[in-house]
Amino acid sequence: MQNEAIPFDPSQDLPALAASGALGGNxxxxxxxxxxxxxxxxxxxxxxxxxxxxxxxxxxxxxxxxxxxxxxxxxxxxxxxxxxxxFASQDYLSLSAHPAVLAAAMAALAECGPHSAGSAVLLGNSRLTGALEGLLGELLQCRHVVLFPTGWGAAFGAVTALVHGADHVLIDGLAHASLRQGAMAATRNVTSFRHLDCDHVRELLAGIRAMDSQAAILVITEGLFSMDADSPDLPLLQYLCREYGATLLVDVAHDLGAMGPGGTGVIGAQGMIGKIDMVIGAFSKTFASNGGFVACDAPSVRRQLQLFAGPHMFSNALSPVQAATVLACLRIVASPxxxxxxxxxxxxxxxxxxxxxxxxxxxxxxxxxxxxxxxxxxxxxxxxxxxxxxxxxxxxxxxxxxxxxxxxxxxxxxxxxxxxxxxxxxxxxxxxxxxxxxxxxxxxxxxxxxx
CATH class of the missing domain: 3.90.1150.10 (Aspartate Aminotransferase, domain 1)
Known part of the structure; x- marks a missing residue:
């Protein structure tokens, strides 16, 4: 076969492999x-x-x-x-094989079938997605949760639904591609700040407000950066956003459930549960399923997301099996x-x-x-x-x-x-x-x- 691998003897020297060109390029x-x-x-x-x-x-x-x-x-x-x-799969708490999670998925399949059969804006919701929104809101101490069929869709959809062309986005230089692509799709006014550098954020916020007091500013970071395993100073970032009339969005895809008191991730570990403007995340790392969410305390933001976040409005909702799986995982996450x-x-x-x-x-x-x-x-x-x-x-x-x-x-x-x-x-x-x-x-x- 054309693409069949050449057997490689680890004891041999590497010049032949290097000379092949297979190690070059990017x-x-x-x-x-x-x-x-x-x-x-x-x-x-x-x-x-x-x-x-x-x-x-x-x-x-x-x-x-x-x-x-x-x-x-x-x-x-x-x-x-x-x-x-x-060490290549993302199943941090090993919940994909947990008996209670498997039982919940099977029960939902038997009760509701495998398919949501519609967008969440139409008739794709179920009692299971409603229960999931409620339980996730309790964990994060946010009154409003909007579910998405993927974590990527939650990140991209949140930014593009809320940010307009005249607005500004400040984003950590190492943030997820879904967030960066969402920012670039929403506005030309996108600036990357140095990774975890709150002083740089303060400088950029002050510069924007000095010339523009009317446009919105969205500051984007993550709870746990998946390629560097580090975290920002969330209390300081939220303070800076309050000082300059900006909004803070924190992506907790990799830390929620797997870290922090009661599984509340880096936000909980830093004492910021219920204090962050907007929290987004994915179910694919700890919660044994596809899907994502946006959580906040503003009912108007919930409505804006429901109607203008494309991945929410124009994609089928989470299936009953996915919702039941995440629900079972959430209950385990919050338990002893x-x-x-x-x-x-x-x-x-x-x-x-x-x-x-x-x-x-x-x-x-x-x-x-x-x-x-x-x-x-x-x-x-x-x-x-x-x-x-x-x-x-x-x-x-x-x-x-x-x-x-x-x-x-x-x-x-x-x-x-x-x-x-x-x-x-x-x-x-x-x-x-x-x-x-x-x-x-x-x-x-x-x-x-x-x-």
Whole structure:
């Protein structure tokens, strides 16, 4: 087969792999292909994909057999299906396999069927989505919650529904792509502020208000940044927004449920529950389902979102099965069992970071469900990911556009049901792969983006 991977012996030197061109290039080269034939001008990208596949360094579009778990069977990377330690799935509290969650999903399927059969604005709602809005509002201490079929849709929809062309958006330079794309679609007045830099936010707010007292300003950040495992100073950001008449939006996709007192995430850990202007999030990290939400205290914002957020109005609503799944997860998150699961998750995270540090590795950020392991170059990241897959340790190699060019890393996502034995087995394998990848020679050039 054309894209069949070349068997790779980890004991061999790496010059041949580097000379192949499979370690060179990056997605940025292929982002905007040129030419009059829309259907054919992406051919250089496909050629680059095929080259990387042949050499076993294309770690995307893998397939999971069965449910996500600490031990999972994965097929991809040009390899046959293999069972190994899974740090690539997002199931922070291991709720995808929880008996109560599975039972709730099955009960909803039997009662309501698999399909919402309509937009939430029309007849796509059910008693389960209503209950989910209420319970989520209680957790966040927000009176109004609007559900979306995806977390991406919640982020993009919230920004585009609320921000107009004359308004301003200030957004953390490392915020989710859904938020950045929403901002660019809503207004030309978009400014990135330096990551976590509240002084820069203050400077930008003061500058805008000095020249424009009438337009709205939306300040966007996240509770936990998924590529860097760090968090902003939310009390200070909210204070600055009050001072300059701006609105703060916080995306809690990665921390809600998995961190903070009662599962309230970074907002709860910083004492800001019920005090943030607008909270958005996704159900796909901790709550075992697709979907997303926007929560706030303003009924007028709820109405604006319902009618003008395209992903809410023009997409089918969450299915009854999805709503029931998230509801069951929310009940566990807020229970003593949830505290036990979060404590287990944090123990694994702290131990893995400590073991990797002892191996001389650089882990980014602070304790959270995410451990970003630095590689730097895209070539080193590709090699490390390939070596680990061949040792049945599955990770997510992250390069552009997920992270800036030259700032590649392996993103390790932990689960409450990982075991200490799995953590201790994986740590030296992770370190050895990164060290081996660091010895790679300079990669040859990849195929040209223009062919």
């Amino acid at each position: 997605v940025a080269l292929f982002r905007q292909p040129r030419g009059p034939d829309l259907m054919r001008r992406a051919q250089p990208l496909d050629d680059w994909y095929a080259l990387r596949m042949r050499h076993g360094v294309w770690p995307y579009n893998r397939r999971l057999e069965g449910a996500p778990g600490p031990l999972s069977t994965v097929e991809g990377d040009g390899l046959p299906a293999a069972r190994g330690i899974n 069992e949830g505290e036990t699961l979060r404590a287990a998750l944090m123990r694994h995270e702290v131990e893995l970071r400590a073991l990797l540090k002892d191996e001389g590795m650089r882990c980014i950020g602070a304790p959270s469900p995410i451990v970003p392991l630095w590689t730097g170059t895209e070539a080193a990241c590709r090699i490390a990911g390939m070596l680990l897959a061949r040792q049945q340790v599955f990770v997510n190699p992250m390069e552009f556009p997920g992270v800036p060019l030259g700032a590649a890393r392996l993103r390790l996502q932990l689960m409450a049901q990982h075991t200490p034995a799995q953590i201790r087995r994986a740590a030296p394998l992770l370190a050895a792969a990164v060290r081996k990848a660091g010895t790679a020679p300079r990669p040859a050039l990849a195929p040209s983006a223009q062919g």
